[in-house]
Amino acid sequence: MSTELCGLELEHPIVNASGTFDAIAALRTFGDEVLERFPFAAFVSKTITLKPRQGNPPPRLWETAGGLINSIGLPNKGLAGYLEHDLPVLARLPVPLIVNVMGFTREEVATLVAAVAERDEVAGLELNVSCPNVESGLIMGADPRETAALVHRVRPLTAKPLIVKLTPNATDPAAVAHAAQEAGADGVSLVNTLRGMALHPRTGAPWLGARTGGVSGPAIRAIALAQVAQVAERVSVPVVGMGGVETGAHAHALLRAGAAAVAVGTETFRDPRAGARIAAELADIGRDRRVSARL
Amino acid sequence: MSTELCGLELEHPIVNASGTFDAIAALRTFGDEVLERFPFAAFVSKTITLKPRQGNPPPRLWETAGGLINSIGLPNKGLAGYLEHDLPVLARLPVPLIVNVMGFTREEVATLVAAVAERDEVAGLELNVSCPNVESGLIMGADPRETAALVHRVRPLTAKPLIVKLTPNATDPAAVAHAAQEAGADGVSLVNTLRGMALHPRTGAPWLGARTGGVSGPAIRAIALAQVAQVAERVSVPVVGMGGVETGAHAHALLRAGAAAVAVGTETFRDPRAGARIAAELADIGRDRRVSARL
Amino acid sequence: MNRTLAPFDRRRGEVEQVDRVGAYLRLLCSDPGGPAPRPGQFYMLALAAEWGGGADERPYLPRAFSYLRHEPGRLEFLLEDVGPGTHRLGAARPGEGIWLLGPLGAGFAAPREGRAPLLVGGGIGIVPLAPLQADMPGPALLGFRDAAHAAAGELMADVTLCTDDGSAGHHGLVTELLAARLDEPVEVYACGPPAMLEAVRLMTTQRGVPAQLALESGMACGFGACFGCVVPTRDGYVRVCVDGPVLEASDLEAVPAH
Amino acid sequence: MNRTLAPFDRRRGEVEQVDRVGAYLRLLCSDPGGPAPRPGQFYMLALAAEWGGGADERPYLPRAFSYLRHEPGRLEFLLEDVGPGTHRLGAARPGEGIWLLGPLGAGFAAPREGRAPLLVGGGIGIVPLAPLQADMPGPALLGFRDAAHAAAGELMADVTLCTDDGSAGHHGLVTELLAARLDEPVEVYACGPPAMLEAVRLMTTQRGVPAQLALESGMACGFGACFGCVVPTRDGYVRVCVDGPVLEASDLEAVPAH
Ligand SMILES: Cc1cc2nc3c(=O)[nH]c(=O)nc-3n(C[C@H](O)[C@H](O)[C@H](O)COP(=O)(O)OP(=O)(O)OC[C@H]3O[C@@H](n4cnc5c(N)ncnc54)[C@H](O)[C@@H]3O)c2cc1C
Ligand SMILES: Cc1cc2nc3c(=O)[nH]c(=O)nc-3n(C[C@H](O)[C@H](O)[C@H](O)COP(=O)(O)OP(=O)(O)OC[C@H]3O[C@@H](n4cnc5c(N)ncnc54)[C@H](O)[C@@H]3O)c2cc1C
Ligand SMILES: Cc1cc2nc3c(=O)[nH]c(=O)nc-3n(C[C@H](O)[C@H](O)[C@H](O)COP(=O)(O)O)c2cc1C
Ligand SMILES: Cc1cc2nc3c(=O)[nH]c(=O)nc-3n(C[C@H](O)[C@H](O)[C@H](O)COP(=O)(O)O)c2cc1C
Numbered sequence A, B: 001m002s003t004e005l006c007g008l009e010l011e012h013p014i015v016n017a018s019g020t021f022d023a024i025a026a027l028r029t030f031g032d033e034v035l036e037r038f039p040f041a042a043f044v045s046k047t048i049t050l051k052p053r054q055g056n057p058p059p060r061l062w063e064t065a066g067g068l069i070n071s072i073g074l075p076n077k078g079l080a081g082y083l084e085h086d087l088p089v090l091a092r093l094p095v096p097l098i099v100n101v102m103g104f105t106r107e108e109v110a111t112l113v114a115a116v117a118e119r120d121e122v123a124g125l126e127l128n129v130s131c132p133n134v135e136s137g138l139i140m141g142a143d144p145r146e147t148a149a150l151v152h153r154v155r156p157l158t159a160k161p162l163i164v165k166l167t168p169n170a171t172d173p174a175a176v177a178h179a180a181q182e183a184g185a186d187g188v189s190l191v192n193t194l195r196g197m198a199l200h201p202r203t204g205a206p207w208l209g210a211r212t213g214g215v216s217g218p219a220i221r222a223i224a225l226a227q228v229a230q231v232a233e234r235v236s237v238p239v240v241g242m243g244g245v246e247t248g249a250h251a252h253a254l255l256r257a258g259a260a261a262v263a264v265g266t267e268t269f270r271d272p273r274a275g276a277r278i279a280a281e282l283a284d285i286g287r288d289r290r291v292s293a294r295l
Numbered sequence C, D: 001m002n003r004t005l006a007p008f009d010r011r012r013g014e015v016e017q018v019d020r021v022g023a024y025l026r027l028l029c030s031d032p033g034g035p036a037p038r039p040g041q042f043y044m045l046a047l048a049a050e051w052g053g054g055a056d057e058r059p060y061l062p063r064a065f066s067y068l069r070h071e072p073g074r075l076e077f078l079l080e081d082v083g084p085g086t087h088r089l090g091a092a093r094p095g096e097g098i099w100l101l102g103p104l105g106a107g108f109a110a111p112r113e114g115r116a117p118l119l120v121g122g123g124i125g126i127v128p129l130a131p132l133q134a135d136m137p138g139p140a141l142l143g144f145r146d147a148a149h150a151a152a153g154e155l156m157a158d159v160t161l162c163t164d165d166g167s168a169g170h171h172g173l174v175t176e177l178l179a180a181r182l183d184e185p186v187e188v189y190a191c192g193p194p195a196m197l198e199a200v201r202l203m204t205t206q207r208g209v210p211a212q213l214a215l216e217s218g219m220a221c222g223f224g225a226c227f228g229c230v231v232p233t234r235d236g237y238v239r240v241c242v243d244g245p246v247l248e249a250s251d252l253e254a255v256p257a258h
């Protein structure tokens, strides 16, 4: 079941969702088995920002019905630290590397894209546009014009695949996706987490150190599927679908809804090789019945 | 734990969510016990529209992880049928009656509000603004200006409490809530269901007769809590919070987040007297510890 | 009236036993204070603990089941394991708590003047026919996939069996047995898979024979609250849980496949 | 190295037995093909079926547990029932499938030259100290709420007990026992509730005694994937699951309450 995604040849359609698999920590925990039996067809790095970030104060996790709320807050070594320390290790992975970046201004994003794209180890880029633009105050990915302006700015900086990761906390994700496509994006990915909150069971104060967080996992699966279907109907570029995928059947549903590839996030926390399992289950489904036109 | 909601005296802060308890069908199933032990402090009717509606083709239900997707499609007898057949029965309920209405144009909503509000049996109104305005094409409740224009139009038609029910499928529900308040709404309620979808496990075609539906239940609890907190911070009018409430602790969290009352929806399907149980659990929590400033 | 009102409360009973009846599972539980149901009525069931965490993190909502037998304070159900809810119920251990809501819906009505009941059941659809036959004796024509499933035929009396694969009884469809009886002054009481019920509906309405069909439909609540369980009738959509589950064949446009 | 690498797969073991040890529950399960862990390492556990449907429809994610004992192909855990995950694990029946991931994290290191291990445990925090003591004998100072919990002290040797209510052993805090030993050339190995660990951290760093603390933290993955389990150190946040759970007291700013 080999797949093409924005010009990248993938062995199967399952990749990891950004921020839900740290290949370097996995090497420390599982050793070289991670390289020998890598579960994903591409590796998407956790979001990197221009400057290093510690991330949000703990607690950062809350388990909800069939899901997880996290307020990790994008801890990362920053662009320079990533290029120096992480990239050489990630280059050992047996699959294409897609680097996810986020900036608080258009120029920050441009700096990130230019610096990352020029590295040979990098096969493609994902733009995380879920953050507020510190200049406009708007969420870069919730407003079609903001998104278009951002993609216009960075598109000329690289010929490598550029995927825009959409936020589900928007009135019309399909309009944002369409704007990204028109501005030159090679693909879109969705959904990111849905804004959520939980209170401390005893004190009643917000549980998460950052007050609110993002919901992922099975709880958002049906919402993700609806958004992926809506976006895929509206754009012609490939869509990477994600949100609550636990099984090959869930991945299959996203592909049926028009996705070209599927990312697995929270399920990896329950099963570190979920990606490979889901790819195998998907292949079985493909063998069982002819998959629809869009596949 | 008596509560005041937009001028209505309620025995406790728990009401039903529109469309999740049919008092007339309950009378047929459970008999007069429904009147003697009514579980809610107010009764919110299912949405009524100007003309009768059959609702969407079945299947209309899909169970998802910790939740439900429904595509009921607002079946109802229409304004005239409701006033003639349902209102006299609902007048027998021992609690205030709040009638939920929806129209596809502003004038339709105005006709509904005027006709419903003039009936003595009716204590208050809830405007369901989750539908597209057939004139503007915008979702009435996703755009602050659309919502404001609607509330401006209908506010002069009645002195009874007017509550605007917000959709969660919007980039900024707090902005919509604020617009509703400025235009004269006495309160806001949220969340309605989140747009969701499911595919038939065998055929892969959309399962629901209407293709997409709305997600409710525990799966959306954390999302609802975040939206309620955000809205309550922004408006001064009372907020009716709902979304995935199963226990007194969940209701308590919404009150802590700034809600003045809490609506119970899907949990009633699992336990028809969930409203009363949750009110009792909430009272126990209130006795155990002093509840925060906002309560 | 073919409807016993349900207490306005879900009740907590206790699972007493789960055993096999051929390919099906029989669940016995206590029903403290529950009233006597009428044949064709049903209950919403959920286990009190670990109701969730199965396939796709389900079940979440309770599930609808016709009752197989009732005695004061006690209920029997027959289940077919088709998904996470029936699977979890079938794995219940004696002593586990079980939530019961019911009896719900409208059951079967007495036959019209001058007509004798003729019971037609397919697969798990025989369940509501068992208490009906106890109240209102009449011959039962029962169809099953195979002999393993047909073992459930022993739960009823005066049975003519058939199986799809011929491994027990007549080799063929139960509607073939029914066709041969439609000249008699009968009223048909049927429950089974949609395709069978649709065939019964067509045969009986064409021949002018009255038929009461016990339908199934995906349900969230079971008491008319959600409007989720509708089927189309000549009069528009009706809710299977409050207007049915027993509906007159002549009122239906078609029995929806699901 | 105080870290055994984990097989890159969750494994399916089988629950063999669950029994009480005082106020706690001991869970024995098979661990087919699992390697030998080092003291202080932990596992992520989830039952294979009905993992969900408890309070608030949880558990959903696996839960972290130190191992109590290991022998080839077999693991023992000790649980305190504090929520839906530990409750479900404690109710597991022999023969049930259980998902195991591990051993995870970095365990305890050998004591510094010239120092003897002194083990300090509070409540369920004694678990990682039991296999540590088996490898690296030394006296154990153990504090519990009451005698019922203190029964778990029998799982270790050379124990000095204390309880909050005086119902067994010394009446007082385990840190009082520790204070009396800090002049000796010891290295402290501690695990327990945050307030206890924070007291141990303060006492040992003030006195210049090395201490290795096994921390807890809410975890989603256990293998460094989620960045959810961080605690603040003098060097910024570190992940308890990959950088810990055993951390040097002198590296911490404070043991976070949770
Ligand atoms: C009035 C009435 C009486 C009944 N009496 C009996 C009885 O006596 N004995 C008996 O065994 N059964 C009876 N049923 C049927 C029983 O209610 C269903 O078999 C049961 O609800 C299935 O639940 P499940 O979780 O096991 O399977 P589910 O997976 O919920 O349902 C199985 C089927 O539903 C569909 N489905 C799959 N996933 C989903 C989903 N996420 N949401 C919705 N649908 C889905 C598929 O078509 C699948 O084949 C009765 C139903 C009704 C309405
Ligand atoms: C390395 C390590 C080793 C451990 N070893 C052991 C051991 O050997 N034995 C043992 O018994 N325990 C051990 N624990 C602790 C154990 O992991 C927790 O007790 C367990 O995860 C609790 O899960 P639960 O579902 O039972 O309770 P939860 O309800 O998940 O947790 C209980 C506490 O978490 C908070 N909480 C409540 N609701 C939520 C929610 N929705 N999301 C997040 N937090 C919530 C509250 O403060 C509550 O008191 C260890 C933990 C770690 C990190
Ligand atoms: C703990 C955690 C951390 C995440 N970090 C990132 C991130 O750094 N960048 C990003 O674009 N998305 C991040 N996400 C979102 C996921 O990539 C994914 O969009 C989302 O979790 C939905 O997929 P899932 O339901 O399969 O987890 C994170 C999600 C989780 C749960
Ligand atoms: C079956 C069903 C029907 C509903 N019908 C309506 C309706 O007619 N009008 C309306 O405003 N909301 C309707 N809702 C939304 C609920 O009122 C509520 O906003 C939503 O379900 C979230 O609450 P819950 O998670 O407690 O169910 C319906 C919800 C469900 C599940």
Ligand code: FES
Residues within 6 Å of the ligand: C218, C219, C220, C221, C222, C223, C224, C225, C226, C227, C228, C229, C230, C239, C240, C241, C242
């Ligand atoms: S099942 Fe809810 S109305 Fe019938």
Ligand code: FES
Residues within 6 Å of the ligand: D218, D219, D220, D221, D222, D223, D224, D225, D226, D227, D228, D229, D230, D239, D240, D241, D242
């Ligand atoms: S638990 Fe996920 S990083 Fe530590």
